[in-house]
Amino acid sequence: MGKTLHPGPQKKSIIPAPKHWVSPIPFGLGKIKPKHIRDTMKVAWENIDNLGYATKIITKGVCDGCALGVSGLYDQTLTGPHVCTTRLNVLRLNTMPAIKPEILHADIDELRKFDSTELRKLGRIPYPLIRRKGERVFSRITWDEAMDLIAVKMRKLDPKQYAFYLTARGITNESYYVAGKVARFLRTNHIDNASRICHSPSKTALKRSIGVGASTSNYLDWIGTDVLLFWGSVASNSSPVSSKYMLEAKKKGTKIIVVNPYREPAMDQYWIPSNPESALFGTKIADDFYQVNIGGDIAFMHGIMKHWFDMEENVSGSAVNHEFVEAHVNGYEELRKKVQEQSWEAIIKSSGVSKERIIELSELLANAKNAVYAWAMGLTMHSFATDNISQVANLALLRGHLGRKHTGLMPFRGHSSVQGSGEMGADPFVLPGGGWDGENVERIEQLWRFELPKWQGDIVGVTLENIVLPEDHERKVKLYYLSGGNFLETMPDPDFIEKALSELEIRVHQDIILNTSTLVDAKEAVIVLPAKTRYEQEDGGTSTSTERMVYFSPEIPGNKNRLEEARTEWRIYIDLAKRVKPETAHLVDFADGFAVREEIAKANPDYDGIQHLKKQGDVFQWGGAWLCEDGICPTPDGKGNVIPVDIPDLNKKPEQFIVTSRRGKQFNSMVYNEVDPLNGARRYDVLMSVVDGQKLSIAEGEGIVVYNGFGVFQGTAKFVEISPGNIEVHFPEGNFLLPRGRYEKFAGIPDYNITVHVEKAERYHARKDIAYLDKPIPEFETEVG
Numbered sequence: 001m002g003k004t005l006h007p008g009p010q011k012k013s014i015i016p017a018p019k020h021w022v023s024p025i026p027f028g029l030g031k032i033k034p035k036h037i038r039d040t041m042k043v044a045w046e047n048i049d050n051l052g053y054a055t056k057i058i059t060k061g062v063c064d065g066c067a068l069g070v071s072g073l074y075d076q077t078l079t080g081p082h083v084c085t086t087r088l089n090v091l092r093l094n095t096m097p098a099i100k101p102e103i104l105h106a107d108i109d110e111l112r113k114f115d116s117t118e119l120r121k122l123g124r125i126p127y128p129l130i131r132r133k134g135e136r137v138f139s140r141i142t143w144d145e146a147m148d149l150i151a152v153k154m155r156k157l158d159p160k161q162y163a164f165y166l167t168a169r170g171i172t173n174e175s176y177y178v179a180g181k182v183a184r185f186l187r188t189n190h191i192d193n194a195s196r197i198c199h200s201p202s203k204t205a206l207k208r209s210i211g212v213g214a215s216t217s218n219y220l221d222w223i224g225t226d227v228l229l230f231w232g233s234v235a236s237n238s239s240p241v242s243s244k245y246m247l248e249a250k251k252k253g254t255k256i257i258v259v260n261p262y263r264e265p266a267m268d269q270y271w272i273p274s275n276p277e278s279a280l281f282g283t284k285i286a287d288d289f290y291q292v293n294i295g296g297d298i299a300f301m302h303g304i305m306k307h308w309f310d311m312e313e314n315v316s317g318s319a320v321n322h323e324f325v326e327a328h329v330n331g332y333e334e335l336r337k338k339v340q341e342q343s344w345e346a347i348i349k350s351s352g353v354s355k356e357r358i359i360e361l362s363e364l365l366a367n368a369k370n371a372v373y374a375w376a377m378g379l380t381m382h383s384f385a386t387d388n389i390s391q392v393a394n395l396a397l398l399r400g401h402l403g404r405k406h407t408g409l410m411p412f413r414g415h416s417s418v419q420g421s422g423e424m425g426a427d428p429f430v431l432p433g434g435g436w437d438g439e440n441v442e443r444i445e446q447l448w449r450f451e452l453p454k455w456q457g458d459i460v461g462v463t464l465e466n467i468v469l470p471e472d473h474e475r476k477v478k479l480y481y482l483s484g485g486n487f488l489e490t491m492p493d494p495d496f497i498e499k500a501l502s503e504l505e506i507r508v509h510q511d512i513i514l515n516t517s518t519l520v521d522a523k524e525a526v527i528v529l530p531a532k533t534r535y536e537q538e539d540g541g542t543s544t545s546t547e548r549m550v551y552f553s554p555e556i557p558g559n560k561n562r563l564e565e566a567r568t569e570w571r572i573y574i575d576l577a578k579r580v581k582p583e584t585a586h587l588v589d590f591a592d593g594f595a596v597r598e599e600i601a602k603a604n605p606d607y608d609g610i611q612h613l614k615k616q617g618d619v620f621q622w623g624g625a626w627l628c629e630d631g632i633c634p635t636p637d638g639k640g641n642v643i644p645v646d647i648p649d650l651n652k653k654p655e656q657f658i659v660t661s662r663r664g665k666q667f668n669s670m671v672y673n674e675v676d677p678l679n680g681a682r683r684y685d686v687l688m689s690v691v692d693g694q695k696l697s698i699a700e701g702e703g704i705v706v707y708n709g710f711g712v713f714q715g716t717a718k719f720v721e722i723s724p725g726n727i728e729v730h731f732p733e734g735n736f737l738l739p740r741g742r743y744e745k746f747a748g749i750p751d752y753n754i755t756v757h758v759e760k761a762e763r764y765h766a767r768k769d770i771a772y773l774d775k776p777i778p779e780f781e782t783e784v785g
Helices: 036-046 048-060 085-095 116-121 143-156 173-185 200-210 242-251 276-281 297-314 322-328 332-341 344-351 355-366 385-399 418-423 438-448 460-466 494-503 569-580 593-603 690-695 733-737 761-770
Strands: 129-132 162-166 191-193 227-231 255-259 288-290 371-375 408-411 479-483 506-511 525-530 541-544 549-553 619-621 657-662 685-688 703-707 712-719 726-730 754-760
Touching: 036 048, 036 085, 048 085, 129 143, 143 479, 143 506, 143 525, 143 569, 162 173, 162 460, 173 191, 173 418, 173 438, 173 541, 173 569, 173 593, 191 418, 200 385, 200 408, 227 355, 242 255, 255 355, 288 355, 297 332, 297 344, 297 355, 297 385, 322 385, 332 385, 344 355, 355 385, 371 385, 385 408, 418 541, 438 593, 460 494, 494 733, 657 733, 685 690, 690 712, 703 733, 703 761, 712 733, 726 733, 754 761
Parallel strands: 162 191, 162 479, 227 255, 227 371, 255 288, 371 408, 479 506, 506 525, 657 726, 685 712
Antiparallel strands: 129 525, 541 549, 549 619, 657 754, 685 726, 703 712, 703 754
16 A cells, blocks of 8 residues: 655635634734744845845755745745744855954964854854864864874774764755765764754654654644644744644644643734734734653653543543554553653642643543644653653554645654754764664665774764773774854853863864854864855755655856855765775765765655755655554554653652753744843843742842852843743853753763752852852762653
């Protein structure tokens, strides 16, 4: 039986729906909300020197912002033009001129006065640069000099002593693929990518639960499903165009439920600028919020299932889809036993949600013929993240919400083509088209015609720790080749990260802009290579969206601020291979972008079709409209697995809080505004409950200190609707509270949540004067989560 194909974009409803309006007062006057029109004018002004090219990017390119996959102005979900502030904010990265030479070659301490936002605004890296040990300025060098320096160093090192990392900054499938192939050709398996620190647990959990690490459904499935459940996701902030899909879903009768500690304003009320009705009157997005404790999601889901099993004892089939479970699911009895062992007391304590409220959602899902479960970093950035997501899969499998229209499991991706990074093999655990199992290794070796290194490569966090290993250790990383990325602003324990980056002998930054990590010293040299953007890539490039759509983005000519010396990323990797191993480098050479895509289609059979993408608007969806169609999973026996998981113990003392990080007006770690237009929060505001404020005699706007044994964060109290006992700080500002070395055991994502104390600043400082708070020395902190 053939796979069902995606039907393509559907027409929007033009009938107004006043019941979903926020207010009859036009444009939300008087409310805290984004100023979309003002922001759009500001972006136009920023790009005034290159407006024609900026317009071409918006109308011809595939969005390099979020992972919805808007090609030109159109997507595969709804007809009509789509553009959003996330995309407009990153536009300037593609249109701006080079950094002025007098700034680029200024004293390093002058450059270090800039934060990452200011560095980004300086312009693009125009040519290769080097700063050797002891030098105060970056010097211009030729491409040949730069690449030879890197190659000579690599030839001297054991392959376990160098590593590659690729961020999600507009990088195409072609670059991920060639980087993965070249890394293995150079005999290293130390290659990782940005999904390690966002959605790696989604892939790991889905693989074990249903056999495939990708979204099983489409955005189109949102529109008309009975329930659309968002877990730990602020989709309207990270991917604003998705709010259009939500409005259409509501008009078709879909109930939107949000599970999150904080009642995020953007998921409550939103003004969609390109929808006249919503732009005028706003849209009430969520029908209900369930404000769980940070880390309380597993318990909350246990409660949902516990009530299902109670319902089943009264009437068989009232909650569990037995027909689906019997035909398509393993492990039902073990899961039922595990769930029934949980006491309501433990469920309520961990989740922070009352029994009555849990039963309410449990019954809503039990009565829903269809449901789509979407989640983001609120579920993935935990030391038990894989269990979090397998627990979501448990819900879907028990109800048969899988493999057909209006149902499915959707890890809601935040970056354009980060879905493609692992599928292309830029990952220590996978190769194109599969894992490191014998059969796949043999298949790839036959295709690539060289032997792969068989040792296990390290994830990014471990690679960074390995930089400070003793000199004679075989895994002491001495050269790190980074395509984008700023670990100072994305990883826990930034002080340690800075120390590690400075201990590298050679550090390579292949990028379009400078960031704070580019300015850190190195023992021998920091080398900076100017990359082309995805819109400058010869022969175009492809990116994979959340819903597995592979889009072709053409090369866009006409950049007034074109940089002569910037190079296409995948070509730089090939140049490196030719210099390190010239005698066999023909094995990794590609004549053009079309040749890369021809080989991708062979290396990853899911991507058979990518070779036919040649012009603007070309797109195909791997796997068809739904993965696990008709309940048949790509597992050895064709069945999904329900997996019993335990309620995690967060070791929180009664007087402590759990802190998690949130994004404001930013794209990943790139901050675009000091004040979040959705809630008025500033970057150093601590979002907390008024209940907790009263307990601690803290007034709104008062200086407070958040601290633990790893770090201290000084901020200001801001009262919001958040579950008591939980606080949120902005990422990356709050990363000093997070220890290194705590990784999720299956997927290796760092843990971005931790217990802390909160105090009035004056009390904290007065107490410190009396009793010095001893801060642990990082070298002696060996705890691994």
